[in-house]
Amino acid sequence: MVQRYDAVVVGAGGAGLMAALQLAGRGHVAVLSKLYPTRSHTGTAQGGIGAALGNHEEDHWEWHMFDTVKGSDYLADQDAVEILCREAIETVYDLEHWGLPFSRTPEGKIAQRPFGGHTREFGKAPVRRSCYAADRTGHMILQTCYQQCIKHDVHFYNEYHVLDLLIENGRCAGVVALCLATGEICTFHAKAVLFATGGCGKMYRVSSNAHSLTGDGMAVVYRRAIPLEDMEFFQFHPTGIYKMGILLSEAARGEGAILRNKLNERFMERYAPALLDLAPRDLTSRAIYREIREGRGIEGKNYVHLDMTHLGSEVLDKKLPDITEFVRTYMGIDPLTHPVPIQPTAHYAMGGIPTDVDGRVVIDEKNTPLPGLYAAGEVACVSVHGANRLGTNSLVDILVFGRRGGRHAVKFIQENDWVPLPAHADEPARALVSQVLKSTGKERAADIRDVLQDEMMDKASVFRDAKGLTAMRGKLRELRDRYRQVKSEDHGARYNTELLEVIELGGLLDVADVLVESALARQESRGGHYREDFPKRDDANWLKHTLAYQTPKGVELKFKPVTITKFQPMERKY
Amino acid sequence: MQVTLRIKRFNPEKDKEPWWGEYKFAAEPTDRLLDALNYVKWYLDGSLTYRRSCAHGICGSDAMQINGSNRLACKVLLMNLGQKITIEPLRGYRVIKDLLVDMDAFLAKYRSVRPYLVTHTPDPEKERLQSPADREKFDDTTKCILCGACTSGCPSFWADGEYVGPAAIVNAHRFLFDSRDEGGEDRMQVLNTLDGVWRCRTIFNCVEACPREINVTRAIGEVKKALLYRKI
Ligand SMILES: Cc1cc2nc3c(=O)[nH]c(=O)nc-3n(C[C@H](O)[C@H](O)[C@H](O)COP(=O)(O)OP(=O)(O)OC[C@H]3O[C@@H](n4cnc5c(N)ncnc54)[C@H](O)[C@@H]3O)c2cc1C
Ligand code: FES
Numbered sequence: 105m106v107q108r109y110d111a112v113v114v115g116a117g118g119a120g121l122m123a124a125l126q127l128a129g130r131g132h133v134a135v136l137s138k139l140y141p142t143r144s145h146t147g148t149a150q151g152g153i154g155a156a157l158g159n160h161e162e163d164h165w166e167w168h169m170f171d172t173v174k175g176s177d178y179l180a181d182q183d184a185v186e187i188l189c190r191e192a193i194e195t196v197y198d199l200e201h202w203g204l205p206f207s208r209t210p211e212g213k214i215a216q217r218p219f220g221g222h223t224r225e226f227g228k229a230p231v232r233r234s235c236y237a238a239d240r241t242g243h244m245i246l247q248t249c250y251q252q253c254i255k256h257d258v259h260f261y262n263e264y265h266v267l268d269l270l271i272e273n274g275r276c277a278g279v280v281a282l283c284l285a286t287g288e289i290c291t292f293h294a295k296a297v298l299f300a301t302g303g304c305g306k307m308y309r310v311s312s313n314a315h316s317l318t319g320d321g322m323a324v325v326y327r328r329a330i331p332l333e334d335m336e337f338f339q340f341h342p343t344g345i346y347k348m349g350i351l352l353s354e355a356a357r358g359e360g361a362i363l364r365n366k367l368n369e370r371f372m373e374r375y376a377p378a379l380l381d382l383a384p385r386d387l388t389s390r391a392i393y394r395e396i397r398e399g400r401g402i403e404g405k406n407y408v409h410l411d412m413t414h415l416g417s418e419v420l421d422k423k424l425p426d427i428t429e430f431v432r433t434y435m436g437i438d439p440l441t442h443p444v445p446i447q448p449t450a451h452y453a454m455g456g457i458p459t460d461v462d463g464r465v466v467i468d469e470k471n472t473p474l475p476g477l478y479a480a481g482e483v484a485c486v487s488v489h490g491a492n493r494l495g496t497n498s499l500v501d502i503l504v505f506g507r508r509g510g511r512h513a514v515k516f517i518q519e520n521d522w523v524p525l526p527a528h529a530d531e532p533a534r535a536l537v538s539q540v541l542k543s544t545g546k547e548r549a550a551d552i553r554d555v556l557q558d559e560m561m562d563k564a565s566v567f568r569d570a571k572g573l574t575a576m577r578g579k580l581r582e583l584r585d586r587y588r589q590v591k592s593e594d595h596g597a598r599y600n601t602e603l604l605e606v607i608e609l610g611g612l613l614d615v616a617d618v619l620v621e622s623a624l625a626r627q628e629s630r631g632g633h634y635r636e637d638f639p640k641r642d643d644a645n646w647l648k649h650t651l652a653y654q655t656p657k658g659v660e661l662k663f664k665p666v667t668i669t670k671f672q673p674m675e676r677k678y
Numbered sequence: 679m680q681v682t683l684r685i686k687r688f689n690p691e692k693d694k695e696p697w698w699g700e701y702k703f704a705a706e707p708t709d710r711l712l713d714a715l716n717y718v719k720w721y722l723d724g725s726l727t728y729r730r731s732c733a734h735g736i737c738g739s740d741a742m743q744i745n746g747s748n749r750l751a752c753k754v755l756l757m758n759l760g761q762k763i764t765i766e767p768l769r770g771y772r773v774i775k776d777l778l779v780d781m782d783a784f785l786a787k788y789r790s791v792r793p794y795l796v797t798h799t800p801d802p803e804k805e806r807l808q809s810p811a812d813r814e815k816f817d818d819t820t821k822c823i824l825c826g827a828c829t830s831g832c833p834s835f836w837a838d839g840e841y842v843g844p845a846a847i848v849n850a851h852r853f854l855f856d857s858r859d860e861g862g863e864d865r866m867q868v869l870n871t872l873d874g875v876w877r878c879r880t881i882f883n884c885v886e887a888c889p890r891e892i893n894v895t896r897a898i899g900e901v902k903k904a905l906l907y908r909k910i
Contacts, residue, residue: 197804
C-alpha cells in the first residue's frame with residue numbers, strides 16, 4: 105500500500121510533535137509513531153527545561169550559552185548553542201500560552217530551580233534557570249504538545265514502526281513502516297521526512313531509558329549511507345536507582361540533596377569545590393565511579409547514597425513528588441528518613457544524525473544537506489550538547505530544533521515536488537521482516553541483548569580504554585554473527601511485538617558498533633567520553649566532530665570542524 | 679522466590695477461545711511484575727503480547743488486571759503479589775491479543791472533551807500569571823497518564839459503553855479548573871449529557887485503580903458541582 109503526503113514526521117515525542125505543529129494546516133502531513141504519542145519517552149523527563157527567564161534572579165541567555173558551551177567541553181557548535189539559548193525563552197512562553205501547568209512563584213510567574221552546570225556570570229555560582237512543573241516537566245510538555253495537536257487536528261498513524269528510509273536521486277522520497285495492528289508493510293511517499301525517534305539508551309544494562317529507546321532512527325538512516333555524528337559521547341546520569349537505573353532527577357540536588365560515600369563524606373567537595381553536587385553530569389558520574397573503585401561505595405558495593413533526608417516533606421512531596429514515590433515503590437524505603445542507593449545510569453546520546461540549525465540532515469564534512477530529510481530531538485546532533493549535555497537542555501533542544509526543522513520543512517514542501525519512489529521501494533523492509541519471521545535459527549534475541557548490555561556497561565560506559573573497546577569490537581562481531589541466527593516464535597501478523605524486538609535489537613547492534621568505533625578512534629578525554637589511556641583533552645588533535653559511515657568494510661570515520669564564535673576553549677573546572 | 683504467572687492468553691488469529699498459560703520460574707522478590715512478563719516473553723514464550731515502554735509508571739502502557747485489580751505491571755513488585763499471580767487484560771475493552779487491548783474508543787473519548795487550553799484574550803508577551811493557589815486547584819488532574827485503568831474498572835462504564843468515563847472527565851477537570859482557561863462552556867456541554875458526568879454513580883473503583891493516585895471521584899464531584907452551579 106502506498107500513501108502520499110507532503111511531509112511525514114517519524115516519532116511523536118516532544119521533537120516530533122513540535123515539528124508536526126508547524127506543519128499542521130500548511131500541507132498534507134502525517135505523524136508515524138511506534139507508540140501512542142503520550143507514551144513517548146519525553147513524558148518521563150522530570151527536572152525541567154532551561155531558559156534564562158530570570159524569574160527569581162538576574163539571568164541572561166549569554167550566561168546560559170556559556171554554561172552550555174563549557175558543559176559541552178567546547179565541542180558544541182556555538183552558532184547552534186546561541187540559537188538554543190535565545191529561543192529557549194520564547195519557547196517556554198509558548199508552552200505556557202498553550203496551557204502547560206508550570207509550578208509558580210509567589211507572584212504567579214513560572215518557577216525556576218538550580219540545575220547541574222547552570223551558573224550566573226560565567227561560572228560564579230548556581231543560578232535558578234530550570235523552569236519546572238514539580239518533577240513532571242516532561243509529562244506536562246508531552247501532554248501539552250499532544251493537546252495542541254488535537255486542537256490543530258494533526259493526523260497520526262499510531263503504532264506504526266518505521267523500518268526504512270527511501271532516497272531517490274540523492275533526495276528524500278519517503279519511508280516504509282510496519283503497521284503493528286495488521287502486520288502490513290506500508291510505503292509513505294513524501295517530499296519531506298523528519299526523524300524524531302529519540303535515543304538509544306537500551307544498549308546498556310543500567311539505563312534510565314524506556315524499553316522502546318533502541319536507536320531505530322539512527323540505525324535506519326545509517327544503513328542508507330547517512331553518517332552518525334559524535335556517537336562516542338554518551339551521557340551517564342549520576343543518580344539512577346541502584347540496579348534498576350530509574351532516574352532520580354538532578355532536581356533533587358537542585359533542591360539540596362547531597363551525594364555521600366560510605367564514610368558519609370560529601371565527596372563532591374573534592375571534585376568540584378565551587379558547584380559541589382551540582383557539577384555537570386560527566387564529572388559527577390566519574391566521581392561516583394572513582395569513589396566506588398577506591399573502596400568507598402556503600403558496604404563495598406557498586407553504589408553511593410543520595411541523601412535527601414534533610415529536605416523535609418514539604419520539598420519532597422510538593423517539589424519532588426514523583427521521584428519520592430519511585431523510591432518508595434521500587435526501593436521500599438522512605439527518602440525522608442533513609443538515604444537512597446544510587447549509581448550512574450545510561451541516559452542520553454549526545455550524538456546522532458547530523459543536522460544544521462534548521463534541522464536539515466547534513467551528510468558530509470562540508471555540511472551538505474540531503475534535500476527533504478530532517479531530524480530533531482535526541483536522535484539528532486546539531487550539535488548543541490557537544491561532549492556532554494547539561495540537564496534541562498534536551499527539552500530545550502527537542503522543542504527549539506523540532507520547531508525550526510518543522511518550519512524549514514514547511515518551506516521545503518511548498519517549493520518542491522515529490523521525487524519518484526525508487527523501484528520496489530518496500531522490498532528491503534519486506535525482506536527484513538520475512539527474514540525474521542522465516543528464520544530457522546536457534547539464537548534467542550534476549551540472550552544476544554543481555555550480552556550486548558552487560559558488555560557495553562563494562563567496556564564502553566563511564567571509563568574506557570583501548571583494551572576494553574577493542575574487546576568490545578570483537579564482542580560485537582560475535583553478536584552480529586549470532587544475530588544472523590536469531591529465532592522467532594511468533595509468526596503471526598497482528599501485533600507481533602517479538603518481531604519488533606528482534607528488529608530493534610538489530611538497530612542497537614549497529615548503533616553500538618558506531619559508538620565503539622568512534623570511541624576507539626578518539627584518543628583523548630572530553631565530556632562524557634573518558635579514556636583512561638588518554639586522560640587529557642587534546643584540542644590540537646581532537647577539537648572536531650566525528651562522522652561515522654557504514655561501508656561494506658565496516659565503520660568508516662571522517663571528521664568535521666567545530667564552530668566557535670563567542671567562547672574560546674579553556675580548561676574546564678567547576 | 680518461585681513465582682507462577684497465570685496469564686489469560688488469546689490470539690484471535692489462531693485461538694477460538696481464551697486460554698490460561700501458566701509459567702513457573704525463579705525471580706527476585708523486588709522485580710516488577712513487568713520484569714516477570716518480560717522474562718516470560720524473552721525466555722519462555724516469545725508470542726506473549728502486551729504493551730510496555732517506560733517501565734516506571736509514567737507512560738501508561740501496561741495497565742492490566744493483576745490478581746483482579748487494575749494496576750500497571752511496572753508499578754507492582756512481585757513481593758507484594760504472592761507466589762501465584764493471575765493476570766488478565768483490562769476489562770471493558772476489546773482484546774486484540776493476550777494482554778493488549780483496543781484503546782481507540784477510550785482515547786477518542788479523551789479527545790472529545792477538548793483537552794487543550796482555550797483562550798480568547800491575546801497571549802501576553804511573557805507568561806500568563808497564575809497564583810500557586812490557583813495552580814493547586816487542578817494539580818491532581820494534571821497527573822493523568824491515560825492508562826485506562828480507571829475507566830476499565832468503572833461499573834457505570836461496563837453498563838454503558840458510551841459513558842465518557844472517568845479518565846475523560848479527569849482531563850476535562852484539568853482545564854475547567856485552570857484559571858487561564860476560557861473554554862469552559864463548550865467543555866461543559868460535552869459533559870452535561872446523558873453519557874457525560876451524570877453516569878457516574880460515585881462507586882470509587884476509579885480512585886482505587888488510579889496508579890497516579892488521582893482522587894478521581896473528587897474531581898468528578900467538582901465537575902458535577904460546577905455544572906449545577908454553572909461556575910468554576
Ligand atoms: C528519565 C529521564 C528524565 C529526563 N529528564 C530531563 C529533564 O528534566 N530535562 C531535559 O532537558 N531532558 C531530560 N531528559 C532527556 C529528554 O527527556 C529526552 O532526551 C527527550 O525527551 C527526547 O525527546 P524526543 O522527542 O527526541 O524523543 P522521544 O520522546 O523519546 O520520542 C521518540 C518518539 O519516536 C517514536 N519512534 C521511535 N522509533 C520509532 C520507529 N522505528 N518508528 C516510528 N516511531 C518511532 C516513539 O514512538 C516516540 O514517539 C530525561 C530523560 C529521561 C530518560
Ligand atoms: S511501562 Fe510505562 S507505565 Fe508501565
